[in-house]
Amino acid sequence: MYERGAVVSLDEVARAAGVSSATASRALSGRGHVSPATRQKVNEAAESLGYVVSSAASSLASGRSRSIGVMAPDLHRWFFNSVLSGISDTLTRAGYDLTLYNVTNDPQLRREIFRAFLRRRRVDGVIVVALELDEWETEQLGSLGLPVIVLGGRPRALPGMAIDDQGVTRLAAEHLLTLGHRKIGYIGGDHAFDVDYHVPTQRREGFDQAVEAYGLDPADSPAGVADFTIPGGYRAAKQLFGTPGASFTGLVAASDEMAIGVMLAAKDLGVQIPQQVSVVGVDGHELGGLFGLTTVDQHPVGQGRTAAEHILGRVDGQGNGDSDLPFELVVRSSTAAPAEVEPF
Template identity: 35%
Template sequence: MSDSSEAAAAGRVNIVAVAQRAGVSPATVSRSLRGMAKVAPETRQRVLDAARDLSYEHSPRASGMASGSRRAVAVVVPYITRWFFSTVTAGAVDHLRVNGYDVTLYHLGDAAIRDHFFERMPLDARVDGVLTLSMPLTEEHTLALRALDIPLVSVGSPIPGSPSAGIDENAAARSAVNHLLHLKHERIGFIAGEADDPRFDFVSSAARRLGYEQALRAAGLTVDERLVAAGPHGLEGGAAAMTQLLARSIMPTAVFAEYDELAIGALWALRRSGLDVPGDVSIIGIDDHEMAAMLDLTTIAQNVTAQGEIAAQLLLQVLRGEAGEAAVDPVLLPTRLMLRGSTSPPGTARSASRRRTRRPDRGR
């Protein structure tokens, strides 16, 4: 048995084993996985094939607290100005800094910037570990991160073989739709965020769309594409998607928005059209955005700050050599229904909905 085969069998695959399988030097493996232009395309493909064949993963060794530690962590995030990402980043950064780590923030706002980042890979020899926050990563990007051979932890988009924190996205979506079904809605629409570049789609988006469809089918309902719309990510995208639904031949009595910012945009579009929420259309989202309570938005709440904090804890555990075999299992935080005034049974008279007593927030 070759050295690379023995390493694979023992679960200790490293860059050397990949290099032996591909017939190149370890330095060429590192350059190939990082997408550097100096590597010939056929050589790079051979390295990628070898890495896949050997199920190459980054080393879980505890190097962070050892001699030579830089006490620095890279945090890689797709958006810094949107509520979810800024909140989860704050949770992670605060925990890392309290524990004596400097943080370098990399903001990769679109697919082109992301691809350029992974081509030049500025992290090598600068940080002890990497924390990615809901980053949509291709297989090649993941391999490039593993080629750094330092601890890697993620939030929201689990990377196989690495610790992660997040929620059960599919279950959260089913909870939202089940709430509307419980209220006796049948024409339930879905509003999704749509990336400018399909390479920048989020794992959570697909999971929430699937949860929507599963909940409808479990209730004996069919998925009607006329009740599904997408707009750019953010408030304006929610308004645009809701406007699309209002222009179609079938009118939803309730709408599930992929996340709260889309739901808030949908609320604005409905009220601008003279429609009552929830008298004419009920709205529910996911997040419990900081504006959700003020806007009386029913939502599935997730603890966003805690996801960042837990991810940072997981990274520090790996750096200190405290992470066991179970550390690679995703840490899933609970969610809960925050019942507010944007949802009610269908057909509620406008006058009745305006006279109803506002209910206090309550988790369920």
């Protein structure tokens, strides 16, 4: 039904340039010795014929596909689609394609991705974004014989890049403590939500460390559990604000989406931010500005870029992948020194 319009082959380019296809290949790919004059002739021929290499033929012959696989969970979550944008941008600039594997909750589909999709040798490397991998999955990835990099979380067996997940919440909590808050609450994830690799635990840990460093008992901190989304944060905050006796002047949320949920809940309940409660999040969400949210920005787009650069380097046999990612506190209007005002 769809016949490919006259597709130009390397042979035609070679003929037009008056060289062999071997030389044409070398000229176009930049590998091997080709005289400048020949190279130009070939390039011109290719240009004028509109030649584009066939990825299938090239892959088959060279064993390289010029494509990177990206496995990511829920694309609705801002963090993940941000990382994906960053990866996509860098790969496109490098002339690589991006094969997306959206790993959903369907266990069968998920299994199939690890079993078959990745093995088709369509990709030269894999970036795993914030997935909690079980042992079998880790093994599958490892046995691929391809560079793999896990972004977010540090599975023992695979090279990873991650922010210091304790560091971010520690920084967030320290910010509040420095401002003078002494009674601060925490809203974070639960182990049951394993979309993030151990992230919930790590983040809570960081919070605790900061609190303890100020001689306080983390157990005294009112805590809520949510799933890293806006509605999740909203619900948790409503509950927290409504808990009798659980007063606090500051609140750390383990993600900006939760923090935004908190701010919405506060608005609904008439709790004033930051007069009655200061709120800090983690991520650097694009809506942070709109809400005046103080946050620990982890530059997700940059993380995507970095991961992509890294994997591209590894495809060429450089580096090994483990590294730390930067983050920084961005202070906006959702935090202030605790006022003399009655806490909520």
